[in-house]
Amino acid sequence: MLKLENVSKTYKTGDKALQGISFEVPAGQVVGLIGPSGAGKSSLIRCINRLVEPTAGSILLGDTDLTRLNGRNLRQARRRIGMIFQEYALVERLTVMENVLSGRLGYVSTWRSFLRRYSPEDVSQAFALLEKVGLADHYNKRADALSGGQRQRVGIARALEQNPELLLVDEPTASLDPKTSRQIMRLIRGACQERSLPAIINIHDVMLAQQFSDRIIGLRNGEVVFDGAPDELTNDVLTRIYGDEDWTQLRGEESDGESTDGSNDAPSVDLAEGV
């Protein structure tokens, strides 16, 4: 479980990116974090893994207050947090398998990590994960030979190889086409359900957020202005989050034939679909 209490971030420039953010994410819950550009979504994700230092507040992962950790303790706590990035952040010249195994780097001793030696358990887990994300046949390919969707699958497998207690996902579909985006969101959601893993997904695409999240948190000017179920995301709520816009028309335009009634379409957990 993740619990944020009164988290604030003011940058040196004086920008108040986050102002008194409090919420809890229970095991297995996928939170879609939405809001206009500059609302504070990236700052929030980065405060949780301490890439950005929160100015105030506490961030509890289980019993650990992440805001109080430094040095070795912080590195150990970061092992417990899986990250999935927009630009995948793979090591391009390494193979798919090596990239997935790098999820274990925080766990192995320095000399083992230098030689990139992993235990048989780590390797068999990596194979199982590649199977799940539909890339078992590609394990020996270099990362730079993969498509965007395949790269993101490697990114997901690498994050899960860490056996994390929390997933932080930053714009996972921003560089992908609509169909691949859905497959990636389905994979992430399926993994969270299977592992009872809480997740926060920073996502610009409201329709995707709605379809693949259990809960939506809307940020505006560094504050939570909506926190509720995906089907509560009415046009009025969208206006509260993003400002005035013709939401009816936008929803129609963005639809690609899947449910647009705001309901969670309970995506199947077909992890290897459509590679």
Ligand SMILES: Nc1ncnc2c1ncn2[C@@H]1O[C@H](COP(=O)(O)OP(=O)(O)OP(=O)(O)O)[C@@H](O)[C@H]1O
């Ligand atoms: N390193 C920084 N130094 C100063 N101000 C920053 C820094 N990073 C972000 N900000 C400011 O903090 C506020 C929130 O930015 P943030 O990037 O967290 O928003 P966001 O919702 O992720 O935006 P986007 O969707 O465009 O990525 C903005 O006003 C931004 O200008």
